[in-house]
Amino acid sequence: MTVHTVNETKNVEKETPAEYFGTLTPRMKRLRESILDAKPTVDAERAVLATEAYKAHQDEQVDLLRAYTVEHILNNMTIYIEPDTLIAGNQARGNRWAPIFPEYSMNWVIDELDKFDKRPGDVFQISEETKKQLREIAPFWKNNTLEDRGYASFPPEARIFYDLGLVGADGNITSGDGHIIVNYDEVINKGLVWFENRVLDKLNSLDLTNVEDMKKSYFYRASLKVIRAVKNFAERYAKLAEKQAFETDDADRKQELLTMAKILHKVPYQPASTFREALQSIWLVHLTLQIESNGHSVSLGRLDQYLDPFYERDLKKGVIDEKKAVELLTNFDMKVYTINKLRSWHHTEFSAGMPLYQNITIAGQTPDGKDGVNPTTYNILHAIAQVHFPQPNLTVRYYHGLSDKFMLEVVRVIKLGMGMPALNNDEVIIPSFIKRGVKKEDAYNYSASGCVETAVPGKWGYRCTGMSFINFPRTLLIVMNGGKDPDTGKQLLHDYGKFTEMTSFDQLMKAWDKSIREMTRWSVIIENACDLALEQNYPDILCSTLTDDCIGRGKTIKEGGAVYDMVSGLQVGIANMADSLATIKKLVFEEKKLTPKQLWHALQTNWEGDEGQRIRNMILEDVPKYGNDIDYVDDLIVEAYKPYIDEIKKYPNTRYGRGPIGGIRYAGTSSISANVGQGHETLATPDGRYARTALAEGVSPEHGMDTEGPTAVFKSISKLPTMDITGGVLLNQKMSPQILRSTENCMKLIAMLRAFFNTLHGYHVQYNIVNRTTLIDAQKHPEAHRDLIVRVAGYSAFFVTLSKETQDDIIARTEEKL
Structure with a gap:
């Protein structure tokens, strides 16, 4: 294959992306346009089918109830094969349509039925017929959903923290878990038949007089049912392909459809033999996981490692070439983008831009520590560049041995302005995993799972991050007000003294230490309630079957079936917290330019008047x-973060001691777009921020406050206890496209990245390469910028789909210079 070297690209600024990366084939251009034209639409079909299954099988044990539901949906949902696709499989009745999952939540669906097409962002079309269907099934689900059971499981004294938004957990009680990567390597190399045989062996060896074995038997029977349902699902597409082949007069398309049918008669039930078969197998399994449960961040793992052996074998046999492989990968990427999810408006504020966080990870090191870059790594980069969609999310695993040649290839894709790929650092993540008990070969095989969070593919349980959100700046205001929420007047935490009566900064920090530990405990209580509701009522059978070692243990993931199970919540407003503490320490207690009462009054009045x-x-x-x-x-944010990190270590998750290695919690900062939603719930803060405006996202500095350039940002972030923030340290940076026009500046960025990762031990960074002028014009003329992509947080989205508030937040970010 053609791999460009640094010496060959001295005039990179004179090349167009199309000249370098190539362009979509005509058929893929047509497919892309059709997907781009597709309007996000609410689809009731899955909801109706799920309701039918639940009514018919209410008496079944829960594992089997869930399996019957998946089976009924896969057997009866509408399927189609697009005219130009080479890969079959659809989630709903149309591309970018969003199915409803009534078993998880229906209250907000009914409440917002007439609002989906009127939202300020993330707009979904909905027909009157769809509204009628959803209203008809709603009574069955009253007090019968995850959301209902989740709310009921919250201890009353903890519920207030959720209701007031101090601990956000919307995604945990309105949808499945997600945040996982199943064992795609074994799926394509051994087929679902291998999993089926394992299950049969285990089932046949049980002693049903033993109650624990009886429990296992339900899971095993459910596993067999979903495996066979997926096999039949593939057969449905095979028959449809054959039907379309019979009906077409296009000889070339006829042969393509017959080939597709042959592949679908084989995979994913049988092992794949070719590159195309492997892609089809992965896609159909990934798709079914999204139909089984609406948990997001269901990711694809290290595709370059799984797929390259198939590619290189096909290459040697002459049955594929680089161009055809890239075409298939572009097809795959576009299919991934067709998946969509409808969220409540409140949850949408935390996940603006309809993201699914379906992450592909490339490069990094192999399990034996060698360079993982291979021909398929480059092909995946080229496919992402050609497709130019915000999904799938793409992550590059960085390590010191990556060549400048490959790094320049990465920067070339970053230059395209998709906010991708993000970079995660092997030099930090691998040691952090090993420190927490992950085997070395597994730690070296980690993958991004959603935004910046990381896990071992096929061996890690749900929610390596995203368990709940804690609003640090709002918590600080509560601490300053003697434990009482200044917004609602409710006493939430113990009174460790009011700020207006404090005489030293040390008093405030001691009050913060005790209070954030309290808040941490409340977050754990809420997380545990959510987990128990999911475990008891909504096991994901296919996902568990394909995650080691649920079959060996006879347990679903939530029961402790995974090899590793470590989770994190997310802490929001890191920069605001740092700057607020600096204000208080310097102006109030050191220089005494302000009294505590003066500052508190200014905060309560939102900086009103001349004095404010x-x-x-x-x-x-x-x-x-x-x-x-x-x-x-x-140093102040390090000091403030320490009690949370110390406290969260004390609380294992609900799977602790039930099989998995770990069973622990740790910190994480992948705040997605929660900085906007949680900003709405936060009064003015001591950093000068106005009430109800966005907080800073991830660990990025507050907009406009980082004035010393990107290197200074890297140095600030490197002071955080990164090894303890295993849930992800998310850093967004923005640069103008003009900066990276020359190869010289591209190489400067590479050198800077190497310094950040090798010397400063940074965890993660990602780039928005777009200028302010373009973003403002896109706000005014969205029709002219329909495929303008921006990095929102740990994911990308089409800019024009976002609410104006989220757009403004992105526009306001500091534009860095090299």
């Missing part, structure tokens, strides 16, 4: 800001 503005200007101009490599402020 004078105080705010003083804060913005005289106080050092996080993101500029200033120890004074950077």
